Amino acid sequence: MKGLRKYIDTIKPKFQKGGRFEKLESTFEAFESFLFVPKKVTLSGSHIRDSVDLKRTMIVVVVALMPALLFGMWNVGYQFHKAMGISVSILADFWFGFQAVLPIIVVSYVTGLAIEFISAQIRHHEVNEGFLVTGMLIPLIMPVNIPLWIVAVGTAFAVIFVKEVFGGTGMNIFNPALVARAFIFFAYPSEISGDSPWIFGFADSLKGVDGITGATALSYAASGQMESIPSLSDLFFGLIPGSIGETSKLAIVLGALILIFTGIGSFRIMISTIAGGVFMTLIFNLIGANAYMQIDPLTQLMMGGFLFGAVFMATDPVTASQTPSGKIVYGFLIGVFAILIRVFNPAYPEGMMLSILLMNTFAPLIDHVVVQNNIRKRLKRLPKINTNVEPK
Amino acid sequence: MQVKKIKKGLDIPLKGKASQVTRALTQPTDYIAIKPADFINVLPQLIVNPGEHIKAGAPLFRNKYDENIVFTSPVSGVVMEPIRGDKRLILEISVKPDTEIIYEDFGQHDVSSMKAEEIRSSLIKSGLWTFIRQRPYDLIPATDSSPRDIYISTFDTAPLAPDYNYLLKDKMNSFQAGIDALAKLTAGKVKLGLDACIVDNIFSSVKNAQLLYFHGPHPAGNVGVHIHHTCPINKGETIWHLNPQDVAMIGKMLTEGIYDARRTIAVTGPEANNPSYREIIIGSNLKNTIADHTTTQGHIRIISGNALTGSTVKPDGFLGYYHHQLTIITEGDYYEFIGWATPGLRKFSNSRVFFSWLFPGRKYDFDTNYHGGHRPLVMSGQYEKVFPFTILPVFLIKSIITQDIEKMENLGIYEVAPEDFALCDYVCTSKTEVQKIVREGLEMLRKEMS
Numbered sequence: 002m003k004g005l006r007k008y009i010d011t012i013k014p015k016f017q018k019g020g021r022f023e024k025l026e027s028t029f030e031a032f033e034s035f036l037f038v039p040k041k042v043t044l045s046g047s048h049i050r051d052s053v054d055l056k057r058t059m060i061v062v063v064v065a066l067m068p069a070l071l072f073g074m075w076n077v078g079y080q081f082h083k084a085m086g087i088s089v090s091i092l093a094d095f096w097f098g099f100q101a102v103l104p105i106i107v108v109s110y111v112t113g114l115a116i117e118f119i120s121a122q123i124r125h126h127e128v129n130e131g132f133l134v135t136g137m138l139i140p141l142i143m144p145v146n147i148p149l150w151i152v153a154v155g156t157a158f159a160v161i162f163v164k165e166v167f168g169g170t171g172m173n174i175f176n177p178a179l180v181a182r183a184f185i186f187f188a189y190p191s192e193i194s195g196d197s198p199w200i201f202g203f204a205d206s207l208k209g210v211d212g213i214t215g216a217t218a219l220s221y222a223a224s225g226q227m228e229s230i231p232s233l234s235d236l237f238f239g240l241i242p243g244s245i246g247e248t249s250k251l252a253i254v255l256g257a258l259i260l261i262f263t264g265i266g267s268f269r270i271m272i273s274t275i276a277g278g279v280f281m282t283l284i285f286n287l288i289g290a291n292a293y294m295q296i297d298p299l300t301q302l303m304m305g306g307f308l309f310g311a312v313f314m315a316t317d318p319v320t321a322s323q324t325p326s327g328k329i330v331y332g333f334l335i336g337v338f339a340i341l342i343r344v345f346n347p348a349y350p351e352g353m354m355l356s357i358l359l360m361n362t363f364a365p366l367i368d369h370v371v372v373q374n375n376i377r378k379r380l381k382r383l384p385k386i387n388t389n390v391e392p393k
Numbered sequence: 394m395q396v397k398k399i400k401k402g403l404d405i406p407l408k409g410k411a412s413q414v415t416r417a418l419t420q421p422t423d424y425i426a427i428k429p430a431d432f433i434n435v436l437p438q439l440i441v442n443p444g445e446h447i448k449a450g451a452p453l454f455r456n457k458y459d460e461n462i463v464f465t466s467p468v469s470g471v472v473m474e475p476i477r478g479d480k481r482l483i484l485e486i487s488v489k490p491d492t493e494i495i496y497e498d499f500g501q502h503d504v505s506s507m508k509a510e511e512i513r514s515s516l517i518k519s520g521l522w523t524f525i526r527q528r529p530y531d532l533i534p535a536t537d538s539s540p541r542d543i544y545i546s547t548f549d550t551a552p553l554a555p556d557y558n559y560l561l562k563d564k565m566n567s568f569q570a571g572i573d574a575l576a577k578l579t580a581g582k583v584k585l586g587l588d589a590c591i592v593d594n595i596f597s598s599v600k601n602a603q604l605l606y607f608h609g610p611h612p613a614g615n616v617g618v619h620i621h622h623t624c625p626i627n628k629g630e631t632i633w634h635l636n637p638q639d640v641a642m643i644g645k646m647l648t649e650g651i652y653d654a655r656r657t658i659a660v661t662g663p664e665a666n667n668p669s670y671r672e673i674i675i676g677s678n679l680k681n682t683i684a685d686h687t688t689t690q691g692h693i694r695i696i697s698g699n700a701l702t703g704s705t706v707k708p709d710g711f712l713g714y715y716h717h718q719l720t721i722i723t724e725g726d727y728y729e730f731i732g733w734a735t736p737g738l739r740k741f742s743n744s745r746v747f748f749s750w751l752f753p754g755r756k757y758d759f760d761t762n763y764h765g766g767h768r769p770l771v772m773s774g775q776y777e778k779v780f781p782f783t784i785l786p787v788f789l790i791k792s793i794i795t796q797d798i799e800k801m802e803n804l805g806i807y808e809v810a811p812e813d814f815a816l817c818d819y820v821c822t823s824k825t826e827v828q829k830i831v832r833e834g835l836e837m838l839r840k841e842m843s
Binding site for chain 1: 625694696726727729733734737741744746761762764765767770773783804805815820821823829
């Protein structure tokens, strides 16, 4: 590696201020620090620092997404071949799905990173690692039939208007991946809702195949066909049509365990989101006014993107509440609103997306209440202690 | 025995703990120096002329901002020309020691019969007042001030910190005398923080003070944690705190009448050869000590104090005024090839993102590398894991950054000092300089209030 280091050191001046390629300074820095952890040493404060950095953190989240991604790829192939009525090997299913999903991932990363690099250069900042995760989340919450140009437009919209205009990684108010999906949902509804987007080639190569339906569990529920909702085990293992990464709850739980064990994902948010969902479902069960209200809590949690949202979206540290108690309230309300939107508004089957975006708006407010509470407690103890001190 | 359990925090597994062997003081090194940079809000004004001969305990300089605060010489000897920096700012005031130290006589007293004012003037005159520190603001208190309480932590949980049970085992008479004297300076109490885990704690027999037992990871030994969990500081209140060795020094000065500036320090760290204790004089030049404890002139950093809060010193530099420890670690100015992708079996982290979690109890060679670039704050809940206060650390930091004085007060800045945030500095994924920000906040507030 010494040769590589030496080479980087020789070309470095060209990319610094006054060099020939100074316009690519941020880009160069990004690649350099990707290859080599900088040799910067502490100057003030603590002399020793934890080995963790944002790159490692983001990589761990990407690793936690791998089970969902790999399963999702396989499931794309499986759903396609199932619809065709043929059965192939696991590897063949996976290879089919891999070819279908990879372009979406590439488009998402290329679009997003290009914008990140340009904005970093404009601000003369280092390129932040935040998009490593966003770029992976976006494909996972897309249907497999999504046209690539729409992925590009949605990603670009999210990165520019939701992240960069607010100041980049760490400054955004809304979760960029969810905004990308919401943007597509409202701008190109037919590409991301209904029955056709969820199975590869539904509208072309599968056209004319008898008896297939691409409906997701949520669309069955929304249209009142409760008997068609797949079995709990299919919902859990993910042998159902749906967004690429959301179908297998097993894979999502694996990812959740990685996030919780490494200490990167907030356990509080995940648990309270689920608690909120269960709570709202139980209330609906009590009312029981229609068939959707009577769905049991477990099925509600297993349908659609609820669990994926709870584990990977609600826990985004930048857009979530940042106080320990605020996180509980934040998660709980996400769960409540997700079920509420699902049940009351069949036009928006995926209530989770809108619920998280809604709570992103309220996260600062929740924190504000927690902070004010902390302040009030501190003010309260004032007179009590002052009278305790008696002169000797 | 009521024990306060501190749950949040982190013990940093740094290699190089000092073995309990003390090397007694040989001759003081070339010269000793006091550095004004060790103090907050001190502008030195020389009282003696360079070339004069002074005794140990004789005034050397005073603080121009509070002329009653006098700094005295730890040794007898000849005053040297002060070393100045930019704008003639004094950096070091040094004394070339005699071979045999002659002490200024402050009179032998029976502390129990002394009046508060006598103690006060004795401390001011001998310069030992400057070993008292005040919260809020973390500085030397005004000479006419009186604290609500006086806190003394008898254990230090910082990485490789000295063991005061070992250091003071032969000095308990002086320590008790110091406690008796301090007790007269406050309307409240002298409160002693003790480590609940130590069996036969020598401090458990101290009288005239309230004993508070604590148990938990760093910063459980920080005086700030003790204050917060027993009787938090409110706006308008002040607390004093002292190091146990300095309390014993005060006791000795009052009972024996001399300023005996000998202090035992722990020489520690992964790069320290034969880490152990060593007696030196306050302000000593560290050249000989460092030469004794390092094998090569390798690429090392010498830290006066502990690795979390100490300050960097040059190999021929001086021990900090309030430091009781030296830490020697490797400088981390090296490139690491795709460091973020390695399994990290030898990389310690408070989160389990490296596989070093497979080896609990392992000690590590830490170095001074940042292990990553500076980023905006992204992760949340990280500081809270190592910050045992009911203060919201991130919100306090943000109020300081935005210079919102009222919010800083409301969020509890009076209760903290930068050292309480040292672990936040350590754990931060975004490599934020939290201690520096807190110091700036305290200074902002102090200037606003004065």
